[in-house]
Amino acid sequence: MEAFSKVGGAEYLRRISRTHPQVFCALLGKILPAQTQISGDPANPLQTINRIEYVVIQPPKQLSPQVVNVNASR
Numbered sequence: 001m002e003a004f005s006k007v008g009g010a011e012y013l014r015r016i017s018r019t020h021p022q023v024f025c026a027l028l029g030k031i032l033p034a035q036t037q038i039s040g041d042p043a044n045p046l047q048t049i050n051r052i053e054y055v056v057i058q059p060p061k062q063l064s065p066q067v068v069n070v071n072a073s074r
Contacts, residue, residue, distance in 0.1 A: 013027075
């Protein structure tokens with residue numbers, strides 16, 4: 001952990017994920033479990049998503065800009 005901290009810790013991993021995604025994914029593959037088993041309460045089973053719906057909403061015909069004064073007192 002000391003060596004990890006000396007190279008920048010979490011920021012180092014973020015930098016590697018952007019500059020060398022193959023290396024970052026290889027590291028993830030070594031630390032993530034190969035299988036995950038989830039057990040729950042039989043009386044209260046886990047809910048699963050059976051379908052995903054996309055809804056297209058028509059935008060207004062003309063958008064009017066809004067000005068917000070962030071310095072106004074409340």
